Amino acid sequence: MAAQMTEDQTLLKDAAERYLRDSYDFNERRERIAAGHYSDPTQWQAFADMGWLALPIDEDLGGLGLGAREMAILAELCGQFLVTEPLIEAMAVSHAILGNSAQKESLLVQVAEGTLIPVAAIDEAGEAARLSPTTQLTEDSGQWRLTGSKQWISAGASATHLAVLANSATGLAWVLVSVDAEGVSREIYPTHDGRGGASFKFDVTLDNAQIIATGEIAQDALTAYRELAMVLSSAETLGATQAALDTTVDYTKQRIQFGQPLASFQALQHRMSNMLIQTELTRSLVYAACDAADDGHADRGRFARAAKVKAATVGRKVSQEAIQLHGGIATTDEYIVGHFFKRITALESWVCSKGEALKEFMALPAAQH
Amino acid sequence: MNASNPIPTDYETFREGVRAFLKDALSPELVRAGERTTSVFSDFEAGRKWQSILHAKGWGAPEWPIEHGGTGWDIQQRYIFLEECKLANAPNPVMMGIQMLGPMLIHFGTEAQKQQFLPGIISGDDVWCQGYSEPGSGSDLASLKTTAERDGDEYVVNGTKIWTSMAHHSNWIFCLVRTDKEVKPQAGISFLLIDMATPGITVAPFPSLDGEVEQCQVFFENVRVPVTNLLGEENQGWTVAKYLLEFERGGQHFTIELKKQLSKLHRLMTSETNRAKDDPTYAYRVAETEIDVMALEQTELRIKGSLSAGDNPGALSSLVKVSGTELGQRCAELLIEAAGQSAIPWQSEVLSPEYTGETAAPAECVTTMAEYINSRATTIYGGTAEIQRGIIAKHVLGL
Structure with missing residues (x-):
């Protein structure tokens, strides 16, 4: 079923898909990751040159001023082509967080050019609630200081800068630090989705300009970031889910057992029909969540969480089925379908889990219409 | 809730008009027949009476071409009409003539057949x-x-x-x-x-x-x-029947009914008769079902959009049929859990629209058991869920 897109959205999708099909080879990706290179600087530069990094930035700040629907088009393709560069991370941070900075013009120009790669750092070790960090922003006789640590930051290996969520005397704060700054230590680790994670420790003195937002503005930015990230993670999951299904359909048409293609067996046909039904239902909800975000719909928070719950549930089921329907070949590293499965699994718990999204969904009453 | 296609104001005016008509035209007996509907069929006489009222208003067969008595409404208006009828608890007229045979006669019938049969179908005089x-x-x-x-x-x-x-x-x-x-x-x-x-x-x-x-x-x-x-x-005849089967599958809007079931679920959850209140998983299962209904609603809207654009949804009506009926079954299961033993009494006379006496079950649970039982048939009639999955495998996945 065709998704209704504007002409501009179709052009964006077609061009991006053509680029990734031609230039983002699965086997090159495998070799690169095996060599410890979690992102490819020439790819990132190409993303910048094609305008992808400027896409979520307001027009008056030199960006293209596009919304969640366009970001989701790219996110879906990231899922389909297993892009390891932190595109959804950077889009969410530049759209929802960096625009609050007093230095937003210069920061966002650097993001659009590809020289500043921002990733949000929220999670911490220990018992602290996820959204009430122990990392502290403190002031001592006019001098700002960031102390604490962040753990399990997806694509932390590829970031040049972190938007760090901290607590301060006036509540939550967002602070921008370079990963190379003095007083920042980064421990990079390989990940099952090939993205390369990192944990960070901070004991940094800051310029005022590095404090992006505090208090209520920081809280609003956190809400906006989380909701956009839920939508984009759902979109990337959707892209990987569709790709896992397509790969399975193609494979079962080719694979001969008992003298006939696997696809001719009704037990398998009905399972693939279920995969398709659930993937299409997810697609509808993900696009609706994008539209709700772009229209400022009163229920946009509910839609974002609903999309996250649905995509996480369906992505898990479909990618597990994809492996089962392939058989042994899907359990090997050299075959692509298991890589969709691993990326989908990593996205399940990115930003929030399905269960957390469901709980938050239940706490948000539906707007009356 | 319609995030992707906000309804322009003139549809709201249309909705007001439909609402005003329904408020006026639906007697308490007809509303009771609607409330106590436990399958696709309401009380027969009530449904027939409602059809004659709709016909007198000129709304007897909204989907038919205007020259045969249709209303000329677009897809969105027809959806609003169905939604308001459901919300107002209008009974369902027996629909085989209007929804199934009518489009067939209009497509395949001779002039003489159309003149002989269509008027009796739209008036409800012929069943x-x-x-x-x-x-x-x-x-x-x-x-x-x-x-x-x-x-x-x-x-x-x-x-x-x-x-x-x-x-x-x-x-x-x-x-x-x-x-x-x-x-x-x-x-x-x-x-x-x-x-x-x-x-x-x-x-x-x-x-x-x-x-x-x-x-x-x-x-x-x-x-x-x-x-x-x-x-x-x-x-x-097979060609004629296949055309009919597409109408049977594609012509249904499941989320109107599903949203009604969900609001019933929410009401029951907060009522003192809720037998599932000590089940810690219950509210989560309701919420997950609600999310699945949102996904189906958005899918129906996507199909509606492609129909407006002149595309044929074809095998995608199978997707909606499978999802809509299975979700209806899930809602019915959740309702039966909330009703608990209070849904088990069987009191047949309660289903009659004339009945105004005491009910053995609490008011909100009177139809719960029958709805649950009848929901099992929804994945069997009109092409079983297995037939639908076969259609998707063949026509969408190309297996």
């Missing part, structure tokens, strides 16, 4: 039932054995039909019959319109699991039908 399935031919419909042999200007029909909903209230039946046994099964079937008063027809109603009578078996013994009652060409 039609559908004679497709047979005891030996369910999902494998093309294997049907009821025969029609040509004898002069008549066909002579012999055989039996089953799952003929509302046959005991119908004065006409549209049937698939075998007119050629020598060719492959689909190629030897014809479509006949048969007057139920013709000698040789016997109707045997039987109760369903919920104890109510909606289903019948119909027997044909040397039933003589004029050849002018053949719809389409002889042996083209």
Whole structure:
């Protein structure tokens, strides 16, 4: 079923898909990751040159001023082509967080050019609630200081800068630090989705300009970031889910057992029909969540969480089925379908889990219409 | 909730108009018949009365072309009309004539057939039932054995039909019959319109699991039908039927009913009769179902959008049918859990719209058990869920 897109959205999708099909080879990706290179600087530069990094930035700040629907088009393709560069991370941070900075013009120009790669750092070790960090922003006789640590930051290996969520005397704060700054230590680790994670420790003195937002503005930015990230993670999951299904359909048409293609067996046909039904239902909800975000719909928070719950549930089921329907070949590293499965699994718990999204969904009453 | 296609103001004006009409036209008895509907059929007399009221208003068959009595509404207006009828608890008229046979007659019928049959369908004066399935031919419909042999200007029909909903209230039946046994099964079937008063027809109603009578078996013994009652060409009945099946599947908007069930669930969850209040998983399961209903609603809107753009949703109506019916079953399961033992009393008279006395079950649980029982049929009739999955595998996935 065709998704209704504007002409501009179709052009964006077609061009991006053509680029990734031609230039983002699965086997090159495998070799690169095996060599410890979690992102490819020439790819990132190409993303910048094609305008992808400027896409979520307001027009008056030199960006293209596009919304969640366009970001989701790219996110879906990231899922389909297993892009390891932190595109959804950077889009969410530049759209929802960096625009609050007093230095937003210069920061966002650097993001659009590809020289500043921002990733949000929220999670911490220990018992602290996820959204009430122990990392502290403190002031001592006019001098700002960031102390604490962040753990399990997806694509932390590829970031040049972190938007760090901290607590301060006036509540939550967002602070921008370079990963190379003095007083920042980064421990990079390989990940099952090939993205390369990192944990960070901070004991940094800051310029005022590095404090992006505090208090209520920081809280609003956190809400906006989380909701956009839920939508984009759902979109990337959707892209990987569709790709896992397509790969399975193609494979079962080719694979001969008992003298006939696997696809001719009704037990398998009905399972693939279920995969398709659930993937299409997810697609509808993900696009609706994008539209709700772009229209400022009163229920946009509910839609974002609903999309996250649905995509996480369906992505898990479909990618597990994809492996089962392939058989042994899907359990090997050299075959692509298991890589969709691993990326989908990593996205399940990115930003929030399905269960957390469901709980938050239940706490948000539906707007009356 | 409609995030992708905000409704322009003139649709809101239309909605107001529909609402005002319904408020005026629906008597308490008709509303009671709507509230106590436990399957696709409401109380028969109430449904028939409602059809005559709709017809008098000019809204008897909104989907038909204007020249045959349609309203000329666009897809969105038809959706709003259905939604408001559901919210106002209007009863469901017997819909086989309007929803199924009508489009068929308009597409395949001769001028004489249209003039003879369409007015009686839209007014509700004629009640039609559908004679497709047979005891030996369910999902494998093309294997049907009821025969029609040509004898002069008549066909002579012999055989039996089953799952003929509302046959005991119908004065006409549209049937698939075998007119050629020598060719492959689909190629030897014809479509006949048969007057139920013709000698040789016997109707045997039987109760369903919920104890109510909606289903019948119909027997044909040397039933003589004029050849002018053949719809389409002889042996083209399968083509006619396939067109009909698409209407049966694609013409349904499941989320209108599902959202109504969800609001019932929410009401029940906060009522003192909620038997699931000590189940810590219950609220989560309701919320997950709600999210799935949102996903289906957005899918229906996408299909509606592609229909407006002139595309044929084709096999995607199978996707909606499977999802809509299975979600309806999930809602019915959740309702039965919240009702607990209070749903078990069986009090048949309560379902009558005239009944205003005491109910054994709490008011909000009166229909719960029957709805749950009847929901099991939804993945069987109109092409089973397995048939639908087969259609998706073949026509969407190309397996």
